[in-house]
Amino acid sequence: MLKQFFWMCSGADTDLLETCSKSEQIKQAGIGGTVFFTAVMAFIASSYALYTVFDSVYLAIFFGLIWGLLIFNLDRFIVSTIKKSGSFKSEFIQAVPRILLAIIIAIVIAKPLELKIFEKEIDRVLLEEKNELTLANQEQIGLQYQPEIQLLENQISVLKKEVSEKEAAVNELYDTYIAEAEGREGTLKIGKGPVYKEKREKHDASLKELQTLRENNTAKIGEIEGQIATLKSNYDKKVTETQPVIDGFDGLMARVNALDKLPWLPSFFIFLLFFAIETAPIFAKLMAPKGAYDIKLSDAEDAAKTWAQQKAYQRKKQLATDAVINDKVYEDLSEEDELYTYKRKSAREIMQLQADAFYKQQKNIL
Known part of the structure; x- marks a missing residue:
């Protein structure tokens, strides 16, 4: 149950993972666990930050839960979109935008917890400012x-x-x-x-x-x-x-400004901690060798891509063939006497009806 949950957190294909080795399953579960606990930390940090804004436990928990789910979804998306190609350089280039996003998330998560950790020092600075x-x-x-x-x-x-x-x-x-x-x-x-x-x-x-x-x-x-x-x-x-x-x-802004007046080194260490937590799934996936799951996933994606290309090619050929057949059918029909006679008869009836209608209109006018 817990293993399946962490697999879901990692964004992995559970059906493929069932067919892989235990080590591969543990690796994906570890990545999923990192994603999950990062979201938990985001929930705690954002709840405290929002509590300083709304001064309400229920509102802080509600919006903190929404923020935690958002971070969870982002991390899950980041990890699941990094594909193992066997080339570290190409994988790292692929991961650079995701690392930048992870840095932003780490800053957002770390700042509220810094406010809580250094609460007494911040209160002292705020007291001086209030005086x-x-x-x-x-x-x-x-x-x-x-x-x-x-x-x-x-x-x-x-x-x-x-x-x-x-x-x-x-x-x-x-x-x-x-x-x-x-x-x-x-x-x-x-x-x-x-x-x-x-x-x-x-x-x-x-x-x-x-x-x-x-x-x-x-x-x-x-x-x-x-x-x-x-x-x-x-x-x-x-x-x-x-x-x-x-x-x-x-308020929140006053506390953030007060935090900036404190020595920067402790805050920097806390940021590094959350940066490590946030980027751990990404670097774990970059450093891990290409395993059975990655091979099977790549094979399944290639198969789907090939099948889509085949269907597109077949639809293109079918359209071209159908056009040729239709052209030939209409060409053959244009030479049939029976169709000519039928259309001539229909045209005669239409012209007679038009003549009768014109006659009646002229008669009414006179």
Whole structure:
């Protein structure tokens, strides 16, 4: 049962193999087993790759099975179309396109398994890239809000500066009228005279202006701080909304790019492994001597080809002979009086009918 299955995998003619030696049967079963297990590896690799895309086990298994069957069919076709002719050079030239196709298949199969084998290293690279993207995203979003926030903060600074300057002016007026009362400046007379009252009134008026300015600017600063808080809230909201996009940056393409940033030698060895697996049936068939199965298969194909050529030749001769016979038959018929008389009678009847019909038509017109 298993032997028959591997024969089917190798694309061999099972009826011919039944008549061959055990060694020939084992050789074809080995080639078929290589084709089968290559397809299994393709199924596993593609299922993992598709799982990273769809994030669904069932979809990954379904499409992975389709891909595995496709690879199985391709490998089976490649192996079955290499014919043993006894000349290694001609066989190798025949196998070159199939080897190139095997290289492409090996790359396709190996890449998803590399992603799984180096998953931890890839996750580290992706984490670094996500952190860089997060910082870049915050900076880009900040460019939308920071200029306006900076402008509002400058307005707050201006308002606070106005209050500070006014406070300094009030304090200066306070020091002036105190110094006048103590006789250290101004009239240099101790006591609260007219000049003292004048300076005191000026200070009191300036103090009221300071209080009014402080109240107005405090209200304005509160309003501006509310605007700043709103802008910062919008910034935080925008960052929160866009962060899931960065967190989800671990798809198939991102992982392949991250794999390319890792040292190439381990990946190259894995590729060589799958290249060896994929091309093993081809090289096994190239290196194997021409066996009884190949001889019988070549004989059966030559017999079919010869039989097809014979039938084509017979059909060609039959057509030529039939044409000659038909020409002779029609030539003989053209000389028979009976056929001439019959056709003359038929022509007479047709002309009579035409004459009668013309007469009736003319009569109807008149």
